[in-house]
Amino acid sequence: MSLGDEHEASGGYGGTGQTRTRLPDTGSDPYGTPRRPRSSSRSLVTVVGVVVLLIAAIAFANRGGGDGSSSAGGSANKPEAASTAPSGQRPVQAKTGAIPSGFAHDQQGVESAAANYAVALGSADMFDKAKRDAVLRGIIAPSRVAGFEARLDKAYTPEFNKNIGLNEDGSAPEGFTFVSRTSPIGTKVTEYSAGSAAVEVWCSGLLGLAGENSTTPVTNSWFTITMQLEWTNSDWKIVTHSQKDGPTPVPGDDRASSADEMAKAVEEYGGFTYAR
Template sequence: MSPDDDGYGNDSGRPNDGYSTLGGTRQTRTRLPDAQGGDGYGPRRPARGSRSLFTVLGVVVLLLAAIAFANMGGGDGDNGGDGARGSDAKKAGSAPTAATGTKPVTGKNGSIPSGYAHDEQGAQSAAANYSVALGSADMFDKGRRRAIATAVYAPAVASARQGDLDKVYSGEAFLANIGLSADGTAPAGQIFISRSNPVGTKVEKFNGDTATVSVWYSALFGLAGEGSKNPVSESWFTNTFDLTWINGDWKVTDFTQKDGPAPVGRDQAASPAGEMADAVEQFGGFTYAR
């Protein structure tokens, strides 16, 4: 982000005055007499360069010390670039997103990654990928929706969840409200977009074979194309999944959703409908892993 207009002045870190130079020293125009006895200009003014130089050197030393301190212990993962700093990261229960060396996924169940590690990392990877599957456009197709429910949910709850999901996603009033036909398809010339984009996960609870994991994500939803009455918009949600280790993998037993946290939107012009449709078709999704 550019600091041009944020009120912090220039981005060089140097005092913003007429005496500043590229080298960091501050020089004044001191008129020196031609002889030691003086020439009518009065007593010589002390040069400011040395005092300012010491000030600048002091700032540089402090800056270098701060950088060195910040880099100390970087290998322990407490400040691994996830937005939290120092002890705040530990208090928030956050974890680094750097590679752990553990393979996050070993296979697929249909189009959904499966075979997660039997630990906290595996539970977070499963929750992130299940959030993507449950928020995809495939949920509006009956056959694909049932396949997703079978792959994501624990066998004991999958059948009941399928029925609940069918009621929600097959409702004509609901489909009409978002601009889809009764069979869940988009109008001619338009593309239906529903995509979840996880930005982070957090373990709320972990007890060996059970885990509660929250996934914070942004969601794109709407119809892209000329004449769309429901243009693609962005929303932010947090899904919290209850997971159980069953038959060598993590499965969902229940989940809840809440709005946010939502950042302040930037002042960016919305892309044309055709450009948005092309982007969704051309840019594939990811397999998410801790």
């Protein structure tokens, strides 16, 4: 049986069990002139069709709007795309001290305020009494400032400062750079009215002393700050504030930077004004 006869009898080389015998190599293709692949145009049409369907499915999944209902269990509770996408609104231009102020009187404005206030609450200034009081006057509702000052004075004690490697007054020891930074990852409004709102801010934070032989090196943490804010004096200000751990991602395998690299980064990289 010739190779051509074998192919036709078996319905193809991968067909019904016929054994294919390969002839000795004669310096040319033992299978003769290559056959034109069958149904290549059909395969191309299939591939193109799959790609078109995939693009359409992605576009449909990313559409905003809709009534949010779905027959799939639990999907109705997922946020719409618009709830996590940036608004594109310009950040505020005014500042109270070093803290952004003059936020819009709407949900986007209160989210922007909460994100920027989270940064202020997690800054190194909070470890210095005079600077901390200035921060509080910029972000706390006037009627609540005295209460916040009293509570935080009890938290940021000389003993607490010493435990994290600082001097009793909150300054960094000579030869060390103190790092305390908070970066908002996202915000969520849980309650809103024209006069008040509750906002959760998911954050990542850095805290520690950068320097040779530091016993409290800079470490990373994840936490969520919940703020109750009110509209007062034409701006959003904090009334109450609390914090809980997480959500926390799985740590990566990145190499930790040296003390010099970390200190240099803190000194050279500035912060942001956050807008929803």
